[in-house]
Amino acid sequence: xxxxxxxxxxxxxxxxxxxxxxxxxxxxxxxxxxxxxxxxxxxxxxxxxxxxxxxxxxxxxxxxxxxxxxxxxxxxxxxxxxxxxxxxxxxxxxxxxxxxxxxxxxxxxxxxxxxxxxxxxxxxxxxxxxxxxxxxxxxxxxxxxxxxxxxxxxxxxxxxxxxxxxxxxxxxxxxxxxxxxxxxxxxxxxxxxxxxxxxxxxxxxxxxxxxxxxxxxxxxxxxxxxxxxxxxxxxxxxxxxxxxxxxxxxxxxxxxxxxxxxxxxxxxxxxxxxxxxxxxxxxxxxxxxxxxxxxxxxxxxxxxxxxxxxxxxxxxxxxxxxxxxxxxxx
Amino acid sequence: xxxxxxxxxxxxxxxxxxxxxxxxxxxxxxxxxxxxxxxxxxxxxxxxxxxxxxxxxxxxxxxxxxxxxxxxxxxxxxxxxxxxxxxxxxxxxxxxxxxxxxxxxxxxxxxxxxxxxxxxxxxxxxxxxxxxxxxxxxxxxxxxxxxxxxxxxxxxxxxxxxxxxxxxxxxxxxxxxxxxxxxxxxxxxxxxxxxxxxxxxxxxxxxxxxxxxxxxxxxxxxxxxxxxxxxxxxxxxxxxxxxxxxxxxxxxxxxxxx
Numbered sequence: 290x291x292x293x294x295x296x297x298x299x300x301x302x303x304x305x306x307x308x309x310x311x312x313x314x315x316x317x318x319x320x321x322x323x324x325x326x327x328x329x330x331x332x333x334x335x336x337x338x339x340x341x342x343x344x345x346x347x348x349x350x351x352x353x354x355x356x357x358x359x360x361x362x363x364x365x366x367x368x369x370x371x372x373x374x375x376x377x378x379x380x381x382x383x384x385x386x387x388x389x390x391x392x393x394x395x396x397x398x399x400x401x402x403x404x405x406x407x408x409x410x411x412x413x414x415x416x417x418x419x420x421x422x423x424x425x426x427x428x429x430x431x432x433x434x435x436x437x438x439x440x441x442x443x444x445x446x447x448x449x450x451x452x453x454x455x456x457x458x459x460x461x462x463x464x465x466x467x468x469x470x471x472x473x474x475x476x477x478x479x480x481x482x483x484x485x486x487x488x489x490x491x492x493x494x495x496x497x498x499x500x501x502x503x504x505x506x507x508x509x510x511x512x513x514x515x516x517x518x519x520x521x522x523x524x525x526x527x528x529x530x531x532x533x534x535x536x537x538x539x540x541x542x543x544x545x546x547x548x549x550x551x552x553x554x555x556x557x558x559x560x561x562x563x564x565x566x567x568x569x570x571x572x573x574x575x576x577x578x579x580x581x582x583x584x585x586x587x588x589x590x591x592x593x594x595x596x597x598x599x600x601x602x603x604x605x606x607x608x609x610x611x612x613x614x615x616x617x618x619x
Numbered sequence: 620x621x622x623x624x625x626x627x628x629x630x631x632x633x634x635x636x637x638x639x640x641x642x643x644x645x646x647x648x649x650x651x652x653x654x655x656x657x658x659x660x661x662x663x664x665x666x667x668x669x670x671x672x673x674x675x676x677x678x679x680x681x682x683x684x685x686x687x688x689x690x691x692x693x694x695x696x697x698x699x700x701x702x703x704x705x706x707x708x709x710x711x712x713x714x715x716x717x718x719x720x721x722x723x724x725x726x727x728x729x730x731x732x733x734x735x736x737x738x739x740x741x742x743x744x745x746x747x748x749x750x751x752x753x754x755x756x757x758x759x760x761x762x763x764x765x766x767x768x769x770x771x772x773x774x775x776x777x778x779x780x781x782x783x784x785x786x787x788x789x790x791x792x793x794x795x796x797x798x799x800x801x802x803x804x805x806x807x808x809x810x811x812x813x814x815x816x817x818x819x820x821x822x823x824x825x826x827x828x829x830x831x832x833x834x835x836x837x838x839x840x841x842x843x844x845x846x847x848x849x850x851x852x853x854x855x856x857x858x859x860x861x862x863x864x865x866x867x868x869x870x871x872x873x874x875x876x877x
Contacts, residue, residue, distance in 0.1 A: 486725040486734035489714070493722055496711035503673070503709045504723035504778075505694035563713035 307557055307572040314576060318583040325586050329462035333452060337533060339578040340449070340467035341366065341526040343571065345545055346552040347471075347478055348522030350570045351515050353553050354482070354495045356562025357414040359516065361402060362523040362549055363542035364425035369394040369527030371429050374438035374537025377445055384444035391528035392521045398425060399520020403513030414516075422546070429539045439536035449532020467529045471571075474522060479567040481518075491515060495562030551598065552577055555605040576601070622685060624649045624817050625670065625701065625786050630679035632665050639665040641842045643679070647786060652808065652818040654832035654849075656861050662841040663821045667788050670819070671703040672696030694723075700785030706794055708775040712764030716756060717745035719763050720778045748781050752810055769800025776807055780816065787811060788819045793827050805831050825854045839863045 318326040345362045352359045369391040376382045405417035452463035482488035493501040556573025558565025584594045623646035632640040640662045647653045657663045668674045672690030690696045710719045727737040754773045779787045793801045808831045836846035837860035845860045
């Protein structure tokens with residue numbers, strides 16, 4: 290077949306094209322801002338800023354693999370954040386309990402989403418999670434009277450704020466603890482999705498839920514797990530953001546579910562489920578983060594940033610459409 | 620006559636006020652290929668879903684190897700060795716062939732409710748199984764969405780028989796295939812029979828029934844209508860059964876002109 294060579298190139302581009310885009314953006318930013326972009330301080334700052342969005346995107350990813358959507362992640366992150374801040378500040382709970390409050394709130398919210406989807410049989414996860422988006426945000430404002438709760442214990446802030454200088458970097462530059470949290474979470478998610486039976490069932494559900502069902506997979510149960518994992522990651526995002534900002538503020542994460550969806554889609558996952566990789570999602574988060582950072586360094590207004598990110602989403606999905614068309618033709 | 624392997628006695632299935640099956644008796648013997656025919660709505664698919672555990676019967680009971688059984692899910696039916704091949708194949712197109720074959724039954728190490736996959740073993744077992752059934756594919760790592768209809772059907776049959784299946788139920792096994800692929804799938808059914816597997820084929824196509832089956836039974840309006848060993852009947856009689864008439868002879872055949 291004469292197209293064999295092209296097929297290989299296409300396959301390579303499909304798997305690693307996103308990395309090329311990332312390197313391209315970094316090269317461009319290094320070229321335009323040689324003094325600032327490649328400094329340890331700027332890079333560790335980018336990583337710290339994108340830790341919480343990365344957690345949200347990873348959670349969103351596993352939901353999108355099942356052809357679902359979770360609109361509640363931003364609100365759940367805020368609810369987790371203010372819950373742990375209140376239990377820390379107002380109730381004086383010890384830090385080793387407070388750090389688990391975020392993930393637990395997230396898991397509970399995810400369970401509610403999963404139950405709504407599978408037991409109430411609401412027609413699409415969009416609807417259930419639109420409901421919990423509002424409920425979680427309302428609860429967040431209710432328990433805080435819409436005012437930030439600031440001043441957390443240093444141990445609670447550790448994961449979100451601490452940076453390891455390793456004797457090489459000058460603080461605040463260094464390896465942020467939050468990037469370790471994201472790395473461990475991403476590797477765990479990768480292992481779960483690619484090396485365990487339930488992870489493969491998640492992909493199967495995204496590809497053909499009927500096939501999964503008749504193969505004896507308990508589709509409802511797997512879906513509940515999926516939304517609980519997504520919620521747990523949103524809760525961890527809340528812990529990281531609370532640590533970084535030293536507060537639980539009730540407006541945190543408004544609209545961040547859309548950034549999470551954008552990162553997943555730019556990272557090559559299919560909106561229709563069954564396709565995508567953890568590495569792609571991380572690349573998607575970094576592309577959005579680097580674009581924001583680079584546009585800031587180059588003094589481009591935030592309004593243009595938003596427009597550009599919108600264009601990137603459309604272009605990324607269009608590339609996916611072209612790829613599918615090529616796959617159908619062969 | 621030998622002891623039936625799978626038997627249903629007085630099976631009924633109601634959906635609210637609708638009666639899909641009423642007092643249906645049914646049996647299939649070891650290594651036998653049974654054809655089940657009937658018009659749309661005659662209850663074929665409902666009966667097959669009862670046998671494969673997707674529906675629980677409203678009345679009546681099932682017997683496997685002479686013992687009463689009750690299936691609450693396809694998983695229960697699979698445990699005793701009853702497998703279903705669906706008309707739309709029910710494969711996940713985004714997953715490779717070998718993963719589809721083992722979907723829901725992945726080999727590996729079990730830890731705390733999860734199975735850590737042994738992908739090498741799964742590939743090897745899949746390849747061996749396909750070889751045993753004489754199914755040829757470019758690679759077991761190919762995604763199912765890249766396959767032709769006949770290849771998909773072959774993968775679906777391979778999946779159904781991967782774990783020592785005793786009964787394989789096939790819903791319209793040739794309906795979604797190109798004509799040149801039909802023969803291969805029917806040969807595959809004969810291969811299964813030669814391995815001692817009982818096969819139940821639901822089909823509208825007389826060619827399927829008369830090429831691959833040993834016995835044929837007809838359902839009409841949700842109940843038993845007629846049945847016969849294949850040598851004792853003919854195509855026109857069976858077509859008559861589907862339409863609810865008996866004694867349908869050569870003279871009534873719609874494809875005869877004089």
